[in-house]
Amino acid sequence: NAGVTQTPKFRVLKTGQSMTLLCAQDMNHEYMYWYRQDPGMGLRLIHYSVGEGTTAKGEVPDGYNVSRLKKQNFLLGLESAAPSQTSVYFCASSSPGGLNYGYTFGSGTRLTVV
Amino acid sequence: AQSVSQHNHHVILSEAASLELGCNYSYGGTVNLFWYVQYPGQHLQLLLKYFSGDPLVKGIKGFEAEFIKSKFSFNLRKPSVQWSDTAEYFCAVRVGSGTYKYIFGTGTRLKVLA
Numbered sequence: 032n033a034g035v036t037q038t039p040k041f042r043v044l045k046t047g048q049s050m051t052l053l054c055a056q057d058m059n060h061e062y063m064y065w066y067r068q069d070p071g072m073g074l075r076l077i078h079y080s081v082g083e084g085t086t087a088k089g090e091v092p093d094g095y096n097v098s099r100l101k102k103q104n105f106l107l108g109l110e111s112a113a114p115s116q117t118s119v120y121f122c123a124s125s126s127p128g129g130l131n132y133g134y135t136f137g138s139g140t141r142l143t144v145v
Numbered sequence: 146a147q148s149v150s151q152h153n154h155h156v157i158l159s160e161a162a163s164l165e166l167g168c169n170y171s172y173g174g175t176v177n178l179f180w181y182v183q184y185p186g187q188h189l190q191l192l193l194k195y196f197s198g199d200p201l202v203k204g205i206k207g208f209e210a211e212f213i214k215s216k217f218s219f220n221l222r223k224p225s226v227q228w229s230d231t232a233e234y235f236c237a238v239r240v241g242s243g244t245y246k247y248i249f250g251t252g253t254r255l256k257v258l259a
Contacts (some may be wrong), residue, residue, distance in 0.1 A: 062245055064246070066249075071154070071251060071252075072251055073151075073235060073249045073250055073251035073252050074189075074235065074249040075249075076246060079245065079246060081245055089246070121188065121189065130177070130239060130245065131177055131194075131196045131239075132191075132194060132196070133179055133181075133191040133194055134189075134191075134247065136188045136189045136190075137188060138187070138188045139188050
């Protein structure tokens with residue numbers, strides 16, 4: 032009963048490097064989300080997906096790309112990392128009816144860009 | 146634009162004190178309301194939710210919240226806090242029944258002194 036799994040849990044990147052964060056859910060949820068959490072700013076939505084093969088921009092999409100090739104996976108890519116992308120990244124998922132009852136969150140990825 | 150405000154950014158209480166954390170949102174239509182808790186180093190967990198019906202909702206660990214539609218508020222309360230309640234608390238709002246996204250507040254850090 033894994034729920035939402037994020038990999039990796041920690042990562043340090045150098046400015047300009049690229050990486051991909053993986054979010055996997057085993058609840059057959061249609062909707063998946065990527066948020067970033069920064070001190071004093073709460074959670075801000077980066078991108079989200081309402082189904083396999085679809086993605087949409089959230090509040091702070093610049094510098095990130097996403098893909099949802101399989102229903103259970105939602106990938107977040109950083110093409111050229113910048114120090115401003117140092118943050119904790121959370122993935123979440125929900126079913127259409129489940130939106131009334133709350134997201135399920137992953138445990139987070141702490142990313143540091145130096 | 147819709148927004149969620151949590152006016153208390155940091156709260157320090159002694160054990161057994163009563164807690165009330167404020168949450169206000171800016172939207173006049175149908176809303177779903179949530180409080181999430183994030184213990185140090187952990188992911189967000191759902192504390193309680195309001196979908197419809199009784200505006201006084203009870204959640205886990207003795208927390209409750211009251212939805213006051215006329216004040217656009219959903220304040221979190223607990224009669225007697227414990228040291229283990231030390232955490233960050235986030236209010237979230239789903240604006241309208243047709244939306245896929247939640248809007249999160251900036252969070253309130255609660256420290257309970259033993």
